[in-house]
Amino acid sequence: MAPTAPQPDAAADPADRDTLALARRVLDAEADAVRGVEPGAAFAAAVSALLAAGESGGVLLVAGVGKSGQIAAKLSATFASTGTPSHPLDPVEAFHGGLGRVRPGDAALLLSHSGDTAEVVALAERLADAGTPIVSITGGRGGELAALSDHALSIGRVVEAPPLGLAPTASTAATLALGDALALCCAARRGFGERDFHRFHGGGGLGRLMTPVAEALRFRCGGASANLAAVPADATVRAGFDAAAAAAGAAGVRRAGALVVVGPDGRLVGVFTDGDLRRLVFRGGDGDPLSRPLAAVMTRDPKHLGPGATMRDAAELVRRLRIDEVPVVDGDNRPIGLLDIQDLVAFRLVDRGGG
Structure with missing residues (x-):
């Protein structure tokens, strides 16, 4: 569930109502500051300049003092994690040896x-003398820094958040947003994709989301690690489950919760889950339900994931369709494995209820 904004009417105590009302004003002030930023031709030129530096093997130095210094550190991390090599530079330390980090x-x-x-x-004067391309982000008209910059960007005139309107709040929010826009536009122009992102975010929640599904599979068809049988559609239900149990037993693992069913050409044509088996048996009818061919009882053309899918794609599919097993296929639609809900639970992408 999405978080809700502070609601002044939700509090009975007058002091609480005043607090929530002020919180709303602060949020509105910062949102207005971000909405008021207008990237123009200078922004596009700045992106091109940063890309040119990266293509020549250069690094992006990001610097500021005070609150701007803290924003600079965050922006440097964002650039670095989205494909633009970067590190923060302390303007004070720069004149005590830090300038040695600046290269042509x-x-x-x-x-x-x-x-x-x-x-x-x-710092800008020294960098300008050295021929280092400078992009600046300032407020208002930009002062001396804008005059020294090759590409001067401005967040415009910003009113800081109440109650005092003095502490850097709305201005830092707008600066951060404009810097993020620079970083992400550089990434987009460079063709930085999900696989690149995963290389830089291998740990934590982001790393789990961007892990290729093919790397996370516990149940695999073919190869030395095979533990999942691809069952032909003309096999009976009993033969299908026997084959699945044999493949899992040979590998020393439990059987998967579904059969992956293929046609004569080895391409995916259906799935038959343990839940399907229970429903088939409970329906009863004439004859032995386990003797029926899988082609007659399977789910045809099931939703599946391709070789380039990530765990994020898998989690979205499972949540949207409320299914527990998803076949994973190669580029020719031949099964390479089966992802089940427990794989997503292990990656902490869904809870044990599948939500």
């Missing part, structure tokens, strides 16, 4: 809301 071909992103922060302006 590097570019700089400098932040100062006033545009006149002495340490940042001094």
